[in-house]
Amino acid sequence: MKKMLALLLAMVMVLGLAACGKKDDTPPPADDQTQSDTQTPETPEEPAAAGEITLWTYPIGDWGKEDKVKAITDAFTADTGISVKVEYLAYADGDDKVNSAITAKNAPDLIMEGPERLVTNWGDKGYLVDLSDMFDDTDKSEINAAAMAACTHPNGSVYEYPLVVTAHCMAINLDAFKEAGADQFLNLDTHTWTTSDFINAVDALYEHFQAPVGAVYCKGQGGDQGTRALVNNLYGGTFATATHDQYTWSDPANIKALEQLRSMPGIAFDASLEGGDEIKVFYQGILKMAFCWNIAQQLNPNQADTGAGLTANGEEIVFMGFPSQGGSPALQGGIWGFGIFDNGDEARINDAKTFIKWMCDSEHTVEAVKTANYFAARSAAEGTDLSDIWADNEIMNEYQVLMPYLGDYYQVTKGWAGARTEWWTMLQEVGEGATIAEAVSIHAEKANAAAG
Secondary structure, X not given: OHHHHHHHHHHHXXXXXXXXXXXXXXXXXXXXXXXXXXXXXXXXXXXXXXXXXXXEEOOOHHHHOHHHHHHHHHHHHHHHOOEEEEEEOOOOOHHHHHHXXXXXXXXXXXXXXXXXXXXXXXXXXXXXXXXXXXXXHHXXXXXXXXXXXXXXXXXXXXXXXXXXXXXXXXXXXXXXXXXXXXHHHOEOOOOEOEHHHHHHHHHHHHHHHOOOOEEEEOOOOOOHHHHHHHHHHHOOOOOEOOOOOOEOOOOHHHHHHHHHHHHOOOEEEEOOXXXXXXXXXXXXXXXXXXXXXXXXXXXXXXXXXXXXXXXXXOOEEEEEOOXXXXXXXXXXXXXXXXXXXXXXXXXXXXXXXXXXXXXXXOOOHHHHHHHHOOEEOEOEEOOEEOOOOOOOOHHHHHHHHHHHHEOOOHHHOOOXXXXXXXXXXXXXXXXXXXXXXXXXXXXXXXXXXXHO
């Protein structure tokens, strides 16, 4: 079965389909955002002028587009008198540029990215300002709890002010489900299903199509948030401790989930695929479900520009939460916001805080969120209701049903890069027939050893 999927994938690639995943102006899934401490020589820029602050932003939706950012920063300047000088970073070398600027003592005032960098990296190293004083009780009640927790360092300091969130999910080919009579196992109102529903649906699909309908891809780390969410949710397993100081995926619930998945003829463990490859095969209608999915894929599957929520054959794609025993999944998410580098200038720090407040907690938050093309990290901002922010976009509005299921942001656990490698290596071994409990235990121990 694995060879068949690999051959079909090769045929898809020969056909020259558009590369899957997000466009260059949107960030990859949170798990594909790697960190680097490499520092390359760079000529320091001139310090910001009085009344001017600098913002460096990774390509988070339209926050990576100069015309979009200029429109909103110009509005901020007109309102506050504080001008903003913006530099646009790429994920390929953005970390190196930031690290070089830190070394040259010329870091920007503001940086826009996620907790992996702002909290676990630069905040942990003492380069960022603690923003705790920016949150009152109302703020804490309005901000998504998972986002607030992820932006808070174990020492209690808050190194990121969250602006937007998203939840990664899975997707199903609804036409194929209907053809196999498996749609009876879906709750299309809540976009959720139980573990038993999932098992019954896969069995029905396999019986009808006589081929694997889902793939536990494990070629590498690309899109690995999908395989982790699948395994963790099936029987309530965990990936890391709540304090993010240890990896817990030797959890018996995860072992049970892997045993269940490997026992199902409709699920293939495929080391020829990673997340992006899986999406291509799903888009072509070969697989009937995808475990690597998100709002960007739902809006433009496979970046093919051939219709939102449709496969290459025009079949309907429905996004779904991962199956769980009680039907309430814990979804891995993406969180993006702003941090402030401590450059020792209180006036600039205060101006940067004014910027954050204007963007993240005011009547202007609607436009700041829409510029990111994600979902507000809070329910309201200074009296402005953010719950209907996407009422004019049917898909975005419907996708918000998943936001309450945003789970633990365990990507901030130390040794993250090593843990990801151990995860997909473990999946490969499971697919090759290794004793599951033994393989899980060995690689979880290696992940924890790397985390120190």
